[in-house]
Amino acid sequence: MKDNLYAIAxxxxxxxxxxxxxxxxxxxxxxxxxxxxxxxxxxNILGVLGISFEAKxxxxxxxxxxxxxxxxxxxxxxxxxxxxxxxGETVQATAVPFAGPGLWGPIRGFLSLEADMVTIRGxxxxxxxxxxxxxxxxxxxxxxxxxxxxxxxxxxxFRHQFKGKRIVDADNxxxxxxxxxxxxxxxEVDAMTGATMTGDKVQAMLKEIIVKIVAxxxxxxxx
Amino acid sequence: xxxxxxxxCAPCAGGxxxxxxxxxxxxxxxxxxxxxxxxxxxCSALAVxxxxxxxxxxxxxxxxxxxxxxxxxxxxxxxxxxxxxxIAEVAIIATFVIVFDQILKAYHWEMSKQLGPxxxxxxxxxxxxxxxxxxxxxxxxxxxxxxxxxxxxxYAIVLAIIGFFxxxxxxxxxxxxxxLSGDWYTxxxxxxxxxxxxxxxxxxxxxxxVLSGANKPQEEDKR
Numbered sequence: 001m002k003d004n005l006y007a008i009a010x011x012x013x014x015x016x017x018x019x020x021x022x023x024x025x026x027x028x029x030x031x032x033x034x035x036x037x038x039x040x041x042x043x044n045i046l047g048v049l050g051i052s053f054e055a056k057x058x059x060x061x062x063x064x065x066x067x068x069x070x071x072x073x074x075x076x077x078x079x080x081x082x083x084x085x086x087x088g089e090t091v092q093a094t095a096v097p098f099a100g101p102g103l104w105g106p107i108r109g110f111l112s113l114e115a116d117m118v119t120i121r122g123x124x125x126x127x128x129x130x131x132x133x134x135x136x137x138x139x140x141x142x143x144x145x146x147x148x149x150x151x152x153x154x155x156x157x158f159r160h161q162f163k164g165k166r167i168v169d170a171d172n173x174x175x176x177x178x179x180x181x182x183x184x185x186x187x188e189v190d191a192m193t194g195a196t197m198t199g200d201k202v203q204a205m206l207k208e209i210i211v212k213i214v215a216x217x218x219x220x221x222x223x
Numbered sequence: 224x225x226x227x228x229x230x231x232c233a234p235c236a237g238g239x240x241x242x243x244x245x246x247x248x249x250x251x252x253x254x255x256x257x258x259x260x261x262x263x264x265x266c267s268a269l270a271v272x273x274x275x276x277x278x279x280x281x282x283x284x285x286x287x288x289x290x291x292x293x294x295x296x297x298x299x300x301x302x303x304x305x306x307x308x309x310i311a312e313v314a315i316i317a318t319f320v321i322v323f324d325q326i327l328k329a330y331h332w333e334m335s336k337q338l339g340p341x342x343x344x345x346x347x348x349x350x351x352x353x354x355x356x357x358x359x360x361x362x363x364x365x366x367x368x369x370x371x372x373x374x375x376x377x378y379a380i381v382l383a384i385i386g387f388f389x390x391x392x393x394x395x396x397x398x399x400x401x402x403l404s405g406d407w408y409t410x411x412x413x414x415x416x417x418x419x420x421x422x423x424x425x426x427x428x429x430x431x432x433v434l435s436g437a438n439k440p441q442e443e444d445k446r
Contacts, residue, residue: 007304014299014311018318025322029329036332129339132273133416 042066044126048110049083076216100205103197105129123162135198161189167210174210178203244369251373257350258381259431264350269420278386282379291319293371296359312355320345385423389414
């Protein structure tokens with residue numbers, strides 16, 4: 001009995017000390033971690049919208065570029081990051097976050113659309129745990145601009161091929177298809193060899209967000 | 224490798240460890256190296272070694288956790304009830320791991336993203352718990368810290384070697400700098416993927432065995 005009480009008291013004290021230590025460290029680092037997360041999100045949004053910024057810029061500079069160019073709107077239930085022209089009004093492009101289950105873990109990314117809200121400007125995946133070298137290549141980044149990335153033997157071709165595609169088909173129905181071999185037309189992109197499962201999941205999550213976007217904006221060819 | 228860095232031995236020079244320090248150091252780093260000889264903690268050694276930089280950070284993490292855990296387990300060894308000693312050890316290990324993880328997230332965000340869940344998984348790394356159980360429970364704090372340091376360094380060295388070769392062969396780079404130029408060297412992506420880690424680790428263990436003469440078949444085992 002006495003032993004049991006001692007063991008319980010010991011555990012309680014040890015647990016308390018550990019918890020206090022963790023709380024202290026958590027408090028000390030919370031601000032920096034939050035800033036890091038925010039900075040990463042801003043980098044992703046700026047990147048997918050095609051706004052140039054210095055990759056290694058400190059947080060404040062990044063925030064300045066972000067605040068100057070981007071405005072967050074909520075249309076229906078969809079978050080939209082608008083890339084504003086110099087006049088602060090005209091929308092040049094829109095980035096929409098999307099997420100969904102991947103093969104091994106959650107995938108998160110941004111889909112950016114041109115001002116017409118139907119032509120894709122870019123796609124990025126900033127959080128993924130797909131198979132390295134296969135599905136993981138959805139997040140690949142290549143040096144150079146879009147044309148170079150497409151021309152080079154670079155795994156980022158998958159991401160880059162979305163540029164210029166459309167999120168609605170000729171009947172104004174939401175559509176984007178990842179197809180095996182020989183993508184054609186404005187709604188199809190080529191799948192990656194060896195990453196069928198990842199491709200299916202990415203298609204599902206893109207489809208989901210596209211349906212939402214179309215519902216929220218009523219986007220169609222005529223817009 | 225046997226004449227190891229003298230840093231950890233500094234307190235021993237003052238006679239604090241009763242001459243046991245050097246032997247402990249040699250034991251952890253070389254003679255019973257946690258990965259190459261005991262084949263413990265292999266999961267993380269396989270998972271994070273696709274780049275040298277990742278391997279080094281992971282090594283530092285393990286040194287930090289091992290030293291901290293061994294110190295506290297040793298300090299508490301006389302007051303810890305035997306029946307719940309493992310729970311106490313895990314609580315201490317978890318505290319150190321989370322502290323390291325938080326610091327990494329606050330000050331080296333990119334690295335923390337690359338290592339993903341593997342820093343957190345140090346909690347389940349058998350090396351840390353193994354040293355706490357096998358050494359820290361029976362030895363005074365300073366020599367226990369030396370033991371933790373030695374095993375951490377033993378782990379880090381092996382990871383660094385594997386990381387170096389996997390990155391070099393798999394991408395032609397070391398620490399992100401191109402060493403083997405793309406003109407004549409085709410990176411062998413196999414080494415970046417998980418099976419490549421098994422191959423690299425296998426060769427390394429074989430090499431350790433040859434060099435150290437460990438695991439030699441006993442005379443009577445020969446036939």
